[in-house]
Amino acid sequence: xxxxxxxxxTIMKYLILIFLLTAGLQTQAQKMWTQTGDITFYSKAxxxxxxxxxxxxxxxxxxxxxxxxxxxxxxxxxxxKALMQEHFNEKYxxxxxxxxxxxxxxxxxxxxxSMNKPxxxxxxVSGELTIHGQTNPVSTTMSFTIEDENxxxxxxxxxxTLADYQVEIPKMVKENISETILIKVNMDYVPxxx
Amino acid sequence: MSRLRNKxxxxxxxxxxxxxxxxxxxxDEEEEDLLSMLESEQEPITNFTIATFKSTRLVSxxxxxxxxxxxxxxxxxxxxxxxxxxxRDLFGLDNATIRLGGDFGIxxxxxxxxxxxxxxxxxxxxxxxxxLRQKSGAESFPITLTAMSNIYLRGDEWENPDRENxxxxxxxxxxxxxxxxxxxxxLSIQLxxxxxxxxIVPTPEDENMVxxxxxxxxxxxxxxxxxxxxxxxxxxxxxxxxLGGQDLRNAFSLGxxxxxxxxxxxxxxTNSKGMTxxxxxxxxxxxxxxxxxxxxxxxxRNFNIKKKKK
Numbered sequence: 001x002x003x004x005x006x007x008x009x010t011i012m013k014y015l016i017l018i019f020l021l022t023a024g025l026q027t028q029a030q031k032m033w034t035q036t037g038d039i040t041f042y043s044k045a046x047x048x049x050x051x052x053x054x055x056x057x058x059x060x061x062x063x064x065x066x067x068x069x070x071x072x073x074x075x076x077x078x079x080x081k082a083l084m085q086e087h088f089n090e091k092y093x094x095x096x097x098x099x100x101x102x103x104x105x106x107x108x109x110x111x112x113x114s115m116n117k118p119x120x121x122x123x124x125v126s127g128e129l130t131i132h133g134q135t136n137p138v139s140t141t142m143s144f145t146i147e148d149e150n151x152x153x154x155x156x157x158x159x160x161t162l163a164d165y166q167v168e169i170p171k172m173v174k175e176n177i178s179e180t181i182l183i184k185v186n187m188d189y190v191p192x193x194x
Numbered sequence: 195m196s197r198l199r200n201k202x203x204x205x206x207x208x209x210x211x212x213x214x215x216x217x218x219x220x221x222d223e224e225e226e227d228l229l230s231m232l233e234s235e236q237e238p239i240t241n242f243t244i245a246t247f248k249s250t251r252l253v254s255x256x257x258x259x260x261x262x263x264x265x266x267x268x269x270x271x272x273x274x275x276x277x278x279x280x281x282r283d284l285f286g287l288d289n290a291t292i293r294l295g296g297d298f299g300i301x302x303x304x305x306x307x308x309x310x311x312x313x314x315x316x317x318x319x320x321x322x323x324x325x326l327r328q329k330s331g332a333e334s335f336p337i338t339l340t341a342m343s344n345i346y347l348r349g350d351e352w353e354n355p356d357r358e359n360x361x362x363x364x365x366x367x368x369x370x371x372x373x374x375x376x377x378x379x380x381l382s383i384q385l386x387x388x389x390x391x392x393x394i395v396p397t398p399e400d401e402n403m404v405x406x407x408x409x410x411x412x413x414x415x416x417x418x419x420x421x422x423x424x425x426x427x428x429x430x431x432x433x434x435x436x437l438g439g440q441d442l443r444n445a446f447s448l449g450x451x452x453x454x455x456x457x458x459x460x461x462x463x464t465n466s467k468g469m470t471x472x473x474x475x476x477x478x479x480x481x482x483x484x485x486x487x488x489x490x491x492x493x494x495r496n497f498n499i500k501k502k503k504k
Contacts (some may be wrong), residue, residue, distance in 0.1 A: 013203045035235070048455075055482055060232045069229045073239060076247045082262030082302070083456060083496050091417040096379065099241065104229055172454045 032060045032152055032189035033060040039072060039185050043178040050084060050177065052077040061070055061154075066110030068125060070103040072186075092167050093132055101131045107142065125156065134165040142185075152189040157182065199484045226345030235401060240334035246328070246338055247384075248377040249458045249494055250297055251304070252410040253424045253449035254469045257384060258340040258374040260324055263297035264500030266398045269295045269309070270470045273462075287491065293469045298499070313468050315349035328376060346472045363394040368471045384410040390475050396435040404432045406475050412451075422449040422460075426474050440479035447474075460492040 037057035044052040057072040074095040079085040089095040105127015113121050124138040140158040147153065160167065161180050169177045247257035250267065261267045275289030283289055285352040294319075295309025303324040310317050326339040352359045363421055369389070374384040386408045395402055410424035426445040433442055447464035465480030466473055480486030 001228055009200075010203075013200075013207065018209055033232070033235075058230050058232050062321060067228050069232055071229065071232055071236070075241065080501060081456075081496070082265060082299075083497050086244050087453075087455075096241065099239065100227060168417075172418065176455055 029061055030064045030114065030134055031062055031192035033192040034058065034187050034189050035186035037185070039183065041077075041184070042182040043180045045176050047175040048115075048177075050079070051084070052079045052088065053067045053169045054078070057185075057187065059189070060192060061107065061110075061189060063110060063113065063115070066107035067111045068103075068105050068107050068127070072101050074099060074101055091153055092169070093162075098131075099128075103127055103138070105138070113146065115146060115152070117144050120145045129160070131160070131165040136160075150191055154185070154187045154189060156185040159183070196274070196346040201303075204296065205489045217265070228456070238327050240333045242333040243328040243376045244373050246382045247412050247422070248420055248451045248453055249492075250322075251460070251461065251492065251494075252384065252412065253422050253460070253462055254445075254464060254466060255386070255424055255426070255447075255471055256320075256322065256340075256342055256409055256475055257412075257496065258324065258338045258372045258411065260303060260305040260322055260340065261496070263296045263302045264315070264498065266297045266497045267297045268495045268497065269293070271295065271309075271311075271490070272492070273464070273467060273469065273488045273490035274474065275488065276480065277487045277489060289471075292468060293500045309470070310349075311469060311473075315469070317347045317349060317467075318344060318470050318472070320344040330397065332475050336375060338372075338374045338376075340350070340374075342370045342372065344370075344471055345369045346470065363391045365478075366472045367391045371469065380414040382412045384408075384412075385389065386410070388471065388474065388475060392476065395433075400445060401432045404476055405429065406432075408475075418453045420451040422451060423447065424449075425480070427476060437477060437479050442476070443478050443481055445474045445478040454497045455461035458492075460494070462488075462490040462492070464488050464490065 025032045035058045038057060038058055039057045041052055054072050054077045056076050057070060058172065059068065059070045061068045074093050075089055077085070077088065084166050105125050108124040108126070111122070121144045122141055123144060124139065125142045126137065127137040138158060138160070140156050142154055142156040145153040159180050159182055163179065169179070170192065196333065201421055248260050250257060250259045250261060251269070254271075271293035275286030277285050279286050279289065291311065291313040293309050293311040295307060297305050297307035299305045304322070306319070306321050307316070308319045320342055321342060322342040324338065324340045326335060328338045328339065329335050346368075348364040368388060370386050370388040372384055374382060376382045385400050387407065388403045388406050390406070392402055392404070406426060406428040408424055408426045410422065412420050412422045414420050424447050428442065428444055436442070443465065445464065445466040447462055447466065450461045452459045452461075465482050465486055466478040466490070468474060468482065470475060471494045480488065
């Protein structure tokens with residue numbers, strides 16, 4: 001009888017140990033991140049279509065509470081024409097004064113994402129986008145695709161209005177640059193290990 | 195024995211509990227600033243200074259800027275005659291000289307160019323390379339240095355066709371080292387030591403190799419316009435003979451840049467008739483005070499010859 005009890009206690013202890021161990025490990029995998037995300041923007045104006053790509057966007061998602069942040073360097077946007085890139089940095093976005101653009105937001109219902117089984121989830125994301133030193137609220141939907149537990153792709157599209165971020169376009173190039181810019185986001189997240 | 199084991203288990207359990215609690219605690223702090231956590235992971239950035247000058251030319255002389263890789267910049271340079279040439283020539287409008295030229299970017303740091311001036315029917319060619327770039331941030335450097343080598347070939351008739359003339363006598367060479375600094379968003383300055391070698395000179399007292407310097411500045415008026423000035427200083431004693439009966443003077447030019455997308459319009463007032471270093475440095479005879487001022491403009495248009503790789 002006494003022996004049985006001891007065995008029970010021992011099993012309990014093992015269970016607690018395993019539970020604690022697993023809990024400890026789980027907290028390690030609750031953040032997903034990337035430093036090589038893609039953000040592309042498109043300006044469609046009567047005289048000219050302009051697009052620029054940034055392949056070094058950083059982002060972290062806290063899979064527990066849905067916190068999501070993005071950070072990118074304005075000067076890392078690549079244009080087809082070098083002059084456009086220079087004007088974008090020097091005249092419009094003033095990247096010497098405002099080198100970064102950031103987004104801080106929350107994914108709604110992030111708990112519905114199950115990292116264990118492959119699948120796609122369409123979730124609402126809202127937060128605050130800072131460009132050119134100006135911050136505005138942004139709401140969009142983001143599509144999360146789980147390939148396996150170590151790989152999650154996220155894509156989204158939304159539109160920003162240049163005037164909201166105090167980006168001024170001179171009259172002379174009004175026909176070349178659109179007042180609203182389509183932004184496409186394409187990120188490949190992996191577990192954050194540190 | 196069993197007690198010892200029990201204690202051991204308790205100890206290990208406590209240890210793990212503490213660890214997991216610790217990691218939970220850390221998480222709480224991190225949640226508050228996921229962004230600063232992310233940014234602490236990023237590499238420190240180096241900002242290369244861009245747009246020290248609007249164009250590859252300050253006014254008439256070169257600036258440290260080069261044309262980007264795969265781009266071709268077509269330059270139409272135009273100088274009317276002297277403002278003081280009177281109403282019969284409509285204050286210089288009748289006697290225009292022109293230079294047509296093109297610069298092509300081999301890499302983002304190296305470009306080459308050719309041009310032809312109607313003045314003295316001169317062909318010119320150059321190679322220009324950005325050796326050092328001004329930058330700030332993780333790595334910093336205070337100036338941009340661009341080196342340039344030019345060659346000029348006169349195409350007009352020989353002054354003395356009766357004597358034996360050599361083709362090499364038509365040639366002039368110049369070499370410059372351009373040091374520039376974008377002091378702040380609104381002000382850039384450039385200092386350029388230069389040497390010009392002329393294969394033929396009028397008298398034995400004139401030096402073939404001439405050393406001089408130029409000083410330039412650019413002041414930003416708005417995002418799309420700038421005021422530029424440049425001054426070429428030729429130390430005395432190197433060129434003693436007159437040119438067309440006039441003493442040599444230092445070239446001083448004022449320019450105004452207006453930029454529209456792919457074009458830069460540059461409006462100029464200068465006492466130099468020519469539009470390249472050879473003329474500016476060693477063949478300027480106009481005098482500002484006497485009204486020998488040439489009004490002129492450059493139209494620069496960029497073309498993308500080679501698309502950037504995606």
